Structure formats: structure tokens, C-alpha cells
Amino acid sequence: MSLAAQIKPISYLKSNAAEIIKDFATNPEPLIITQNGEAKMVVMDIHEYEKQQETMALLKLISIGRKEFEEGKYQEADAFFSEMDKE
Known part of the structure; x- marks a missing residue:
């Protein structure tokens, strides 16, 4: 699906809201909300959010390690x- x-x-x-939650089961792409x-x-699927947070934590550790090196x-x-x- 396109951005x-x-x-x-x-x-x-x-x-x-309920339909959006159901749709995350088949399409975990984040949903950008405008006003x-x-x-x-x-708005994003919780599993995708958790993966993103893990990735950010690993990148932070790499950055800290590089700086210390x-x-x-x-x-x-x-x-x-x-x-x-x-x-």
C-alpha cells in the first residue's frame, strides 16, 4: 500500500478506530493522522512499535560504543x- x-x-x-486496529493484522504500516x-x-501496531524501540536502543548502544572508542x-x-x- 502506498504511503x-x-x-x-x-x-x-x-x-x-476499531477497523484500523483490525487492519493492522494484515497491514502493519503506520497510519499518519492529520489535523x-x-x-x-x-498510529502504529504495537509489535511494530516494540521492534522500532528495540532498533533505536541498539542504535543508541552502537553510538555510545563508537563515541567511547x-x-x-x-x-x-x-x-x-x-x-x-x-x-
């Missing part, structure tokens, strides 16, 4: 494993 078909006015959300012709919110806040693998063997 344009997934943009609906707030009146559509108000009158079709006065302007995008105001996104650039700042020299890392340990060589051999030294790390030697430390782990001592414990």
Missing part, C-alpha cells in the same frame, strides 16, 4: 579476556 493511502484525517481515526491538513500523530575508552581484547579469566 499516501496511509495518511488520514483525524475524523477518520475517530470514526474507524487541519497537517501531520499531527502516527573515539575517546580511547576501550580495552584490547586480550587484556579483557585475561581479566575475565582471573575472575
Whole structure:
């Protein structure tokens, strides 16, 4: 389904909420809700939302790791494993 078909006015959300929920079972694409012709919110399937949140968390961890690496806040693998063997 095209992105344009997934943009609906707030009146559509108000009158079709149950149908929108049912449709997520077959089409999990987010639904953009407009008010006065302007995008105001996104309605999405909970499973898609959870996947998106997991992806964002992983990207944040990668970003933190990259920053720490650039700042020299890392340990060589051999030294790390030697430390782990001592414990």
C-alpha cells in the first residue's frame, strides 16, 4: 500500500478506530493522522512499535560504543579476556 493511502484525517481515526486496529493484522504500516491538513500523530501496531524501540536502543548502544572508542575508552581484547579469566 502506498504511503499516501496511509495518511488520514483525524475524523477518520475517530470514526474507524476499531477497523484500523483490525487492519493492522494484515497491514502493519503506520497510519499518519492529520489535523487541519497537517501531520499531527502516527498510529502504529504495537509489535511494530516494540521492534522500532528495540532498533533505536541498539542504535543508541552502537553510538555510545563508537563515541567511547573515539575517546580511547576501550580495552584490547586480550587484556579483557585475561581479566575475565582471573575472575
